[in-house]
Amino acid sequence: MKDFERLKNECIQEVTRLGIQLGPVTSWSINTRAKSRWGLCTRHPDGTYSIEIAESLLTDERISEQSCKETMIHELLHTCKGCMRHTGTWKRYAEVINAYYGYHIKRVTEGAEKGVENYEGTAEQYKYVFTCGNCGATIYRKRDSKFTRNYRHYGCARCGAVAWSRRTL
Secondary structure, eight states, rough: OHHHHHHHHHHHHHHHHHHHHHHHOOEEEEEESSSSEEHHHHTTTTTTTTEEEHHHHOOOOOOOOHHHHHHHHHHHTTTTTTTTSSSSSHHHHHHHHHHHHOOOOOOOOOGGTTTTOOOOOOOOOOOEEETTTOOOOOOEEEOOOHHHHHHOOOOOOOTTOOEEEEEEE
């Protein structure tokens, strides 16, 4: 298993060494349930951030420390002012770090790029299918939500009709 604390501190130093100001990160955690993402940065109402890293990055021997650090830096960049999305300032910062350190930080990274050739994310398992009775538009949902419970009150984005039929898979 890779040394999470050491990698985290190295990433913070590498980013700040280039003069990039990070936002306040109040917690780092290892997500043992993440199957379809490598990391996650969450902004809290008080302006602080928490970062989660997928456990597989740290435990899978096929994934290099550099690939792990690329994900950590990717998430750290989201803490910078105006960088919650993968555009503008976030993209410029990623380009600067890539050029300086030789990393390959980008918006989305496939398993093969991390060195996990046979990596396959979990298949999309939808639980609900909604079909517009007017135009036939279809909406898929994995989890129970406000929409799945109250779909009769929502209009179709395509035609505006409120004529949904629901099917549970």
